Amino acid sequence: MKKILLLLFLCVSTWSAHAQTGGRFSLKGIISDSSGAVLPEATIMLLLPKDSSLVNFGRTNKEGAFELKNLKRISYIFKVSYVGFIPYQDDINPKDLETVDLGKIRMKVLQKELYEVVIKTARAPLSIRGDTVEFDAKAFKVPPGSTVEDLLRKLPGVQVDGDGNIRAQGEEIKRVTVDGKRFFGDDPKMATKNLPAEAINKVQVFNGKTEQSKATGVDDGKREKTLNLELKESHKKGGFGKAVAGVGTDSRMEGKVSYNRFDDKQQFALLGFGNNTNQSGIARNDYQDFKGSQSFNWGDDGDFGFNSGRYYGGDDITIQPNWGGAGSGGFTKNWAGGANYNFDTKKTKLSTSYFYNQSRSIMDVRSSTENFLTNDSYSSIENNKTLGFTGNHRPSFRFEKIIDSLNTIILISNSRINSGDNQYDSFQQSFRSEDVLSNQSTVDNVSNYNSFAMANLLLYRHKFKKKGRNFAASVGYNINNSDEDKRLNSINLFPQDSLRNSVINQMNETESTRGNFKGSLSYVEPFSKKFFWETFYNYSMRKDKVDRNVFDVEGDMPEVNQFLTRYYSNDFTYNRVGTSLRYSNKGLNIAAGLAGVQYDLQGKFAADKSSSNFTIVDRKFFTWVPNVSLNFDLKNNRYLYAEYGLNVREPSITDLQPIVDNSNPLYIVEGNPDLIPASTHSMYGGYQMFNPASFTNLYVNVNYNYNVNQIVYNRTINLDNLITTTKPMNITGGNSYGTYIGFGFPLKKTKATLNLNTGLNFSKNLTFINNVENQTKTDGYNFGARLDLTPSDIFTLYTNANWNISDTKYSINTSQNQKIFNSNYGADMNVKMPKDIYFNARFNYFSYKNDQFGFNQKQPILNLSVYKIVLKSKKGEVRLTANDVFKKNLGITQTVNQNYYTERRVSTLSRYFMLSFTYNMRGMSASVRRNNNF
CATH class of the missing domain: 2.170.130.10 (TonB-dependent receptor, plug domain)
Structure with missing residues (x-):
């Protein structure tokens, strides 16, 4: 594949070089108005006479001059467009001339009485303003x-x-x-x-x-x-939609129906699908199609002020679906459906919807892990299988009303009702050096769960008559409740110390409730046309309660496990008061601000909620958070930007709970109520440029992050039985920095475009392994290229190549340092054949290599499809698709993290063939009275 892509790049280079040689001519001239005054930055174009397709384009310089070089010696249509002037058009026949000089072209001012004629006859394929x-x-x-x-x-x-x-x-x-x-x-x-x-x-x-x-x-x-x-x-009025039905080999099936109907004010949407082809959940684009204009909106969180120091709870509720796809591996069966209605006018916006989706999955995983200790290492292998079902309902409502030109209110309510079950079986073994078995665990866990989440927000905005003066207020209340019943069964053997052998037979009942009240205020005052002052206040009061009861089951008499049973309550109060000053003039925008942030954490926990002996947590944290930003419009599509801020994140309730999770007896997870908020100093800056005459673009970005009190998961490994215990801790000193550069330009305008990019990323992560600090340093190098070829309407080819190098080094065990080489080569080809038949081939070649562990995986994935357009008005499509022709989708991944390396293999959907029929509902030509002037 590498040789094929290299040959392709060489062919394009040769083609481009040939275009620079004999048989070519140049076209030049000067564009002016009727009085002879030059017109800079006028858009010039060359079109083919047979179909008016665009061949070349550019812009005039400051003197109104232009020159198009290395043009093929054929006839063209020459067009010029400029705002406020009648587009100019002329035929070009170069004959034997090396340079065709059009001299000074005078354009006429666009008069009102000529407007309709221009709209009808002089449309340009491309214009730049x-x-x-x-x-x-x-x-x-x-x-x-x-x-x-x-x-x-x-x-x-x-x-x-x-x-x-x-x-x-x-x-x-x-x-x-x-x-x-x-x-x-x-x-x-x-x-x-x-x-x-x-x-x-x-x-x-x-x-x-x-x-x-x-x-x-x-x-x-x-x-x-x-x-x-x-x-x-x-x-502009009517509806559109699509219905797809397909059957395939290995009993594969898929179906999808979507329909949208809209006019200037309303949108109605229906969506339903079902499949067993691993299209789990609902794709993000389908969700947005379903939700329409109200799917995501700025300000819906009701939090005002700059980003620095904003409260980000570790496990805030998420109403949107999980974006699923075949990449997650395993085998899934999925069903979903819903309806949505949007009403949108200048003053009123209403969106309401209901959606349900369910997924039943099978995950069969084999993994091998190499764990690093201070001066030693050990390995573990695991085979596990998960059978799971999840179903959820998602009603939503959003109402926005512009009361008048100065006042607006927004009311939002989103909910999620979820239920599911999970069965997990695994067999795990750990070995010391020379393949000596240290432990072995057989696990059989079953769980059932239910949850309910709701987010409500009322937001009010007021614009004063003085331009730039604004006031906004918001109040919200969120709920997130869940309960789970889990049955744990495991047999744990330790060949070197049989006294540690154990059998776990437990019932876990966990009930969690959360209520969160929050509010926010913002006021903006213009000092002048150039200076603006903003002050803001954010408040949040969150109450969490977790009641976890664990019973040891012996015969028919469950007995409370005092060590694992816990009751925990936590009240978390957040206050942020801040101000910022902004200067805005002639493209230069500078802002500087400062906020004071206070966290108040009050909690208590005990073995039981009726206990008289509670452990109390009462702590307060205060910090100043700055924010500085620069945005500079350098004109001519050039921009410079930079920003510095301090981001603060509260520990998640999962990490704060003083609970021991022994779902996997060889891997114990423990919470830590002594955690404090983590913060990150973040800086980034960059420059971007786009030349509309040559369509050349450049993008440069640099970034740096430094972590203070970062929450990391320290590991303690019992050297006798290799049982690992993780516990979250705060640690300072981790950092990351890097840069990204992207450069793109046309090799031949409208026919071939090349984009190049490179990225450098360096990070240092800290954690403790058996109370010894380990620094994991990772240097990442990324290089990429993309070549788009669109030579004609009947053939297109899009190719890409990416190379990634990850160099990881450990401070506690340098013998385990490793380099990972990943690469990906891709091509997407489309061919139009006679009789409305089309062919598509998409190929990806993945390569993964890690010499430290002898991992060298090549993965060619080829998908082919051929389809024919049928029915009246070409609304139907019959398609035959071959997925993963080489049967190489092996579900293999490798992960490097902290003190371990893992190779994971997931049994997943591989080669299958699908025959499908699609009917496109494109009847949007509603009864719109056509104006004969257009």
Whole structure:
């Protein structure tokens, strides 16, 4: 594969070099207005006469001049566009000239009476205005039934990877809007994977303001790369959807139905699917499609002020689904369905939904681990199998009302009701040197659980008549309750010391409750047009209770285990008061702030909640947290940014509980009520540039983090029986730093684009192994390349290559230092054949190597599909897919962490074939009266 990719790069280089030689000509000229004044940064384009497809483009310089070099000696359509002027068009026939000089081209001002004519006849496939690049969708051909994602792959300067992540002009797309509205939430993949390409009129890429900046009216200097999809007039009302049904070998089946209907004010969505092809949970893009514009919104947490010192609880509730996929391994059967309704006007936004999904999984895992001690090591092997079921209901509600131009209220309520069961069987052995067996454990655990979580928030914003003056307040209450019944059974043998042999037969009953009341205030005052002052206050009061009863079962008479039974309550109070000053003028935005943060932890624990002998925890912590940021718009699509802050994180309730978890008798987990909040000093900065004339982009980023009172999991290994006990502790001194550089440019505009990147990451993590401090240093080196070839409408090829080197060194046992070499080579090829038949091949070649442990894994994964467009209006698709043709999806991973190395093998879904039929519901041409002038 390496040789194939190398040959491919050489072919492209040769092709590019050949383009620079004989048989070519140059085109130049000067663009001016009717009076002769030059027009800088006018967009110039060359199109093919047969289909008006874009061949080359550029911009005029400060003198209004342009020159396109090394052009193929054929006829072209030459176009020029400039805001406020009638687009200019001319035919170019180079004949035998080496240089075609068009002289001074005079453009006419766009008069109102000419506007309709221009709209009708002079649309340009591409135009550039400031930092906005606009594409005419019809100038970029895609097959029938294609999605917006397929269209984006054809646009110059836009890349879409195999997972659907989008980069434009070298930056990640943060937001996708439809007709300027946040119709599809913050995840770009939802819109691009589901909207049909045929519905799109124009695609616009620009740097948008953050939601916080829009809400407060104060420019924070930050920008989010945004992509806007402008719908055709004929598609602005109606519905679209998709129905898929497939059957495959090994009894594989899949089905999915989705339907969305929308107009200017309303959106209704239905979604349902079922499969046994490891598409577990609901994919993130499907969730966003289902939720629509209200899926994620800035300010929904109700916390105001800069990020430094914000409260991040270790296990705050998460209402969104877990994003699942085949990469998790094992075998799963999944079902899901729900409905959603959105109502969106200028003053009222309502979103309500209900969703249910369930998953039944089988995980069969074999793992081997090498554990490092101070001057020694030992190994362990484990075979385990997990049978699990989970089902959850998720109702949600969000209401936003703009009372008037100055006042807005938002009410949010999200819930999750979850239940499930789990059966876990394992066989584990640990060996000292020379394969001497030290311990052996056979485990058979069964559990059932239920949980209920709800997050409620009321938010109020007020804008004063004075521009820039703002006030906001929020109040919220969250609930997170759960209960679990677990049956533990294990047989534990110690051949070197049979007196330690034990049989565990226990029942665990655990009930946890959490209530969290919080509030926040913010006030922004403009001192002048350039200076803004903000002050804020955040409050949170969290009450946790855990009642854990453990019974030893002997015969039919369970007996309370006093050592493992615990009752624990914790009241955690958080206060943060802060202020910041911001300067904003001519693209320069500087902010500096300081906040005082106080944590108050009051808790108690005992063997039983009726006990008269409680251990009391009463501690307070106070710290100052600074925040400094710089954002500088250097004009001409160049940006400089930097920020420093202190992030504080409270320990999770799981880590704080003084409870011993012996679910795995050879690996004991213990909590620590003496933990204090951890903090991290974070600094980052960077520079980014995009040249719209050449479509060259550069992105440079550096970062540094230093950990204070970091929560790490110290390990104590009993050298006689190799039982490991972990306990969370605070430790200071860990750090990480690194840099990322990305550079992209077209080898041949609209035909070939090359993107290169490199990343360097260095980290030092501290922990204690048998009370001896161990420093684990990891140096990471990453190099990548991506080549996109789009030479014609019938053939596209997207290739990528990534190389990763991880060099890990241990302070307590240098003989275990190791280097891991990982690489990945990928290619995605699409071919259009006669009679509406299409072929797709996606290939990935993974290589994993670790000489220290003799690990050398090669994994070629090839997926093939051939499909034909059928039915009237090309709404149907019949597809035959071959997944993992070589049957090499082995589910093998390797992990290096703290004082151990693990190789893990998961039995997982491999080669199968699937025949599917898709029906695209694209009937969005609702009764829209067409204007004859357009």
